[in-house]
Amino acid sequence: MGQAEHPSGMGLVAEFEIDCEALPLVSVAKAVPETQLDLKIQYNHGNWPLFVAYVTGGRPDEIERAFESAAFVADYTLVGQAGDTRQYQTVPATSLAGTLGDAIDDLDGLRALATTDALIKRIEATPTGWIQAGWFADREAFDAFREFWQANAGFTLRRLTRDGEPEAPGEGLTDRQQEALRTAYEMGYFEIPRTASLEAVASELGITASSLSERLRRAQTHVIETTVASTWPPLPD
Structure with missing residues (x-):
């Protein structure tokens, strides 16, 4: 939500949890809790936009069964796959009021968030709601989100920093x-030589080895990007 241009070095960067099981595709995350379900919103499609879901891990038949049983989803299409991540485009079955009307009284306030000077960069659906991360032009823009969700559902702040400030390792x-x-480290997966295999760590977590591999790659990439990557000299032409 929010269409503000993101000027470098200004504003706030925040990550927060919204506790609301009525939010789109939360029921899918609840049905297949071993997966990671990242969302992107495609606007300009009627009362509810299209949602693109990036599903990492889990069995395809269980994932698609969860889409079929979700009241929010009228139709879904597998549009791509990369490694253990499957990309689906979902078409909403109901309007904004039909989806959230029983859970949120202030739907006009929710619509108003779309005009806030904010840019939501990441949405993850969880079994209890959404995790959102994004940029906010100022404290007033962030407070609009915080106050709305505190009043209408549940809100937990995970991270709030000034834009341009380096993140602590592991933030985000x-x-x-x-x-x-943590589990891979504690079991010795990162030891030299390794004292635990990828399969052993995956078994401890109750996920497949391919799901764990994808999850570790994403985590390691994020840690690199927020620590040493920004200090590296540019590559020569």
């Missing part, structure tokens, strides 16, 4: 990524 990792890194 999802709970599943943190768990995967």
Whole structure:
């Protein structure tokens, strides 16, 4: 939500949890909790936009059964696959009021968030709601989101920094990524030589080895990007 241009070095960067099971595709995340479900919104499609879901891990038949049983989803299409991540485009079955009307009284307030000077860069559906991360032009723009969700559902702030400030190592990792890194480290996966295999760590976490591999790669990439990557000299032409 929010269409503001993101000027470098200004504003706030925040990550927060919204506790609302009525949000789109939360029921899918609840049905297949071993997966990671990242969302992107495609606007300009009627009362509800299209949602693109990036599903990492899990069995395809279970994932698609969860889409079929979700009241929010009228239709879904597998549009791509990369490694253990499957990309689906979902078409909403109901309007904004039909989806959230029983859970949120202030739908006009929710619509108003779309005009806030904010840019939501990441949405993850969880079994209890959404995790959102994004940029906010100022404290007033961030407070509009915080106050709305505090009043209408549940809100937990995970991170709030000034735009341009370096993140502490590990900031911005999802709970599943943190768990995967911690478990792999504690079991000796990163030891030289390794004292635990990828399969052993995956078994401890209750996921497939391919799901764990994808999760570790995402986590390691994020840690590199937020620590040493920004200090590297540019590559020569």
